[in-house]
Amino acid sequence: EDEIKEFTRMMTALTIDTRSIKDINIAERNQLLLSIGEIIPGHNGRRIDGKILKKRDISHSGIGINLGPNTYASDSGKEVYAKRAGHIVWKPEENLLDIEPVYIVEGNVDFSEGNIQGFVGKVIVKGDVKPKFKVVAHGDVEIQGTVEDALIRSTNGNVVILGSVVNKSDGLIQASKTAHVCIATNANIKGQRIVIGSPGVVIGGVLQAKNLIQANSIGSESGVATKIHVGDVKALRERLRALGQKASADSALLKELTEVIKLLEFKETSNTLDSDQANLLSKARTDAPELKGLLEATHEEEIEIKREIASRRPARLEVMDTLHPQVDVWLFEACVTTQAAEKFTGFRCKDGIMQRYSL
Incomplete structure (x- = not known):
């Protein structure tokens, strides 16, 4: 049994995540980036033929590299610090050290790029995010292509996806603030607010927002299972009772x-x-x-939960065109499954009852 455990441990240690192939060098604000130690003068030497090999004189002033606008040197000139948080960039052709607050991927997030995790600024991906890959950042995340079965998360900002979001097996779009998506097919999306912009179509999947979900079309004529949660406090109420x-x-x-x-x-x-x-x-x-x-x-947790419940009371769902039949809607303390198509309708909850209003 011990041999099996040891073998399992060894195999786990040897496991390689082929999707995490690139390290993003991240610096915090005022972090030390570079330090030049004391220069110790050398001595003359001799070549193999006996001739004197003179020592090279090295300047004691400066650090010998170019500093970008987001870095600064100490008064002594021997240390370099980050002026702001971001991605550490070294450009050898320019002999330049700098900090970039935006991390840009010119193509796809795939095996050639690898996962993007832990970046403190904004991330822009100009291509697609391929299945099973991750883009996780503290700032905003913008994906200009399609996202398929991938994890996209902003821990303190917005997520914008200009292409489609398609989930076949798993995947998650999560924004600390607002998640902007154009087309969502069987997607799992979470955020403070969720806005499905033009063409604004949601077919299948689960959308969970604290304050607002806005889309042009939700569900389908064929009744694909689609679940909408806006300000849903059921789990909070259960936790409060416990x-x-x-x-x-x-x-x-x-x-x-x-x-x-x-x-x-x-x-x-x-x-x-x-x-x-x-x-x-x-x-x-x-x-x-x-x-x-x-x-x-x-008691402190109870107060926090009650505060969170109160903040979700104004939650609403706005469907700018068509809410199709068989869409499950949880809104604050109310729940309804649509039986027929509804046009240009907003939803809110009052006294535990779902109310509709025209848009």
């Missing part, structure tokens, strides 16, 4: 511990506490503060 139950149980336990501590401390002051009771008192004194901390954390 936290309430946990808080109730922890409060009861804390009350019991407090009574035990009070009783045993009375025995302690009257010198009637035996060794078992002393151990119990010690444990109760340790457990009570920990339980108080857990209750405070639970």
Whole structure:
């Protein structure tokens, strides 16, 4: 059994991710990029024929390279720092060191480019993102081609996809802010807001937004399974109920511990506490503060969830042309499955009931 585990560990270590072939050198703002050490003067030497080989004089001033606009040198001139966060670029033909806040892929994200992960600025891909590849950035992500079965994520910005999004097996489009897509087929898209621009077609898949989903056409005449979640708070409500139950149980336990501590401390002051009771008192004194901390954390999470639920109350779905039959719509606390095509209709939830309004 140990041999099998060791073999598995070795094979895992030898596994190569063929989609992660390129490292993006990332710098934070004011990060040290380059440091020149002290220059130690050399000495004259001799060649094999006995002639003197004179030492080369090396200048003590400057770093000897050109600095781009997003870098700066220290007062001593021996260190170079990043003026802003971004991609570290070295151009040997220009002897230039710089920081680029935008990472541009001129072609496709495929085996020739590899995954793009962890970039702190904006990423622009001028081609397609091929199946199973990833583009993950802190800033905005713009894909000018098609995305198929790939992961596209902005952890603190928008995602814009000018081509189609097609999922056959898996894949995810996720934006911290707004996800802009033109055509989504069986796609899995998440964002604060989701805007399906021209032609604005959604067929199949799952769209999940906190505040707004806007599209021209959702679903299809053939009834392809399409699920729309806007401001859906079902999971939050369930979590809130679970936290309430946990808080109730922890409060009861804390009350019991407090009574035990009070009783045993009375025995302690009257010198009637035996060794078992002393151990119990010690444990109760340790457990009570920990339980108080857990209750405070639970209360803070409850407040945060209630705040999140309140922020989703104005959520709405806007269909600028046609919402087809058999589309499942979850909107705040309401849910409906469309039975017939609806035109130029907006949806919002009031008092747990789905309301429609004309666009």
